[in-house]
Amino acid sequence: MNLSYFFTNFAELEVGQHLYWQIGNISIHGQVFLTSWILLGALLVFISLGTKKMENDPKGLQNLLEFLWDYIRDLARTQIGEKVYRDWMPFIGTLFLFVFVSNWGGALIPWRLIKLPSGELGAPTADINTTIALALLVSLSYFYAGLSNKGWRYFEYYVHPTPIMLPFKILEDFTKPLSLSFRLFGNILADELVVSVLVFLVPLVLPIPVMFLGLFTSAIQALIFATLAAYYIGEAVEEHH
Amino acid sequence: MFVSHLFATEGGLFDINATLPLMAIQVVVLTYLLNSLFFKPVGKVVEKREEFVRGNITEAKKKLAEVEKLEADLQNQLLEARSEAAQIVNEAEKDSEKLYKEAIELANSEANTSKENARLEIENQTSSAREQLSQQADALSELIVNRLIHQT
DSSP, X not given: OOHHHHHHHGGGOOTTOOOEEEETTEEEEHHHHHHHHHHHHHHHHHXXXXXXXXXXXXXXXXXXXXXXXXXXXXXXXXHHOTTTHHHHHHHHHHHHHHHHHHHHHHHHSOGGGSOOSSSXXXXXXXXXXXXXXXXXXXXXXXXXXXXXXXXXXXXXXXXXXXXXXXXXXXXXXXXXXXXXXXXXXXXXXXXXXXXXXXXXXXXXXXXXHHHHHHHHHHHHHHHHXXXXXXXXXXXXXXXXX | OHHHHHTOSSSSTTXXXXXXXXXXXXXXXXXXXXXXXXXXXXXXXXXXXXXXXHHHHHHHHHHHHHHHHHXXXXXXXXXXXXXXXXXXXXXXXXXXXXXXXXXXXXXXXXXXXHHHHHHHHHHXXXXXXXXXXXXXXXXXXXXXXXXXXXXX
């Protein structure tokens, strides 16, 4: 029995199959961009509608957006600190919104009804490229935050509180993006797989609580990703005394 | 086989290709879009309102402090007025008492003088009456004596 075939086509799942788009001599995963464009387009439309007519007494959508803004500000402020959180709030908020919209969009919209020639539509965050891209952006951000705020003194962080920490701190720079990307990727992919497998095996009632659990996990993952990103930036700009 | 499939150049779960940098660029573009569409405008409105509320609160606190000061002032004034009033009442009472005493004294002395006067008058009249009586007695005795003499 072909084990690879079994895994990749189990429950009619197309794990690790992609819709390839060829641009010049580079190839990209089309299904990731398709879903991300649909979801981000919806997000931008939603936000444009909510901020079209801003009033001092918030109504309807504006209320929701202000709540969201306040939530993101609190997240950024508690992790990054009062001094520089304003500079990083849009980035942290974008990470949160992107991951949240991708996760929930992947879980809530019945993408499987749309047939693609190869692969299938799903949460953009279930693709390793997306999560690595996000995690690398976070890495670049905290380096930039540290260097722009403290200059070369940023590297004092590596020998703080003792030089013994140096190898561990250097190792951390690699484990941070690794853990960020794989946690998000693993959780979302696993959630999609569990739901698909359960739908295939028991197409009644049973998948529903798992779907709800999936929604919960998706929201939590978005929060974790944004919080950790903010924490890393906060750690980089923190002043040691 | 499974693992080799996962890392296959074409396809597989861990197929990393140009999707990665393009997605990163997309997220950066999204950050700028969301910043100008969402974070800036909403932040402006929310912070303006927070400023407004904070200003109102400080103003209200200032006014409250003013009111409390005025109230204390009034309380002080009230106390002062009360003590003043009590003093005035006291003084008036003393004054009236003094006046009363004076009036009584005056009346007493007046009564005494008039009593004295009356007494003197009475004495005068008594002495004059006595004199008169003795004169009349003298005249009568003379008359009697005269008659007795003439009869004999």
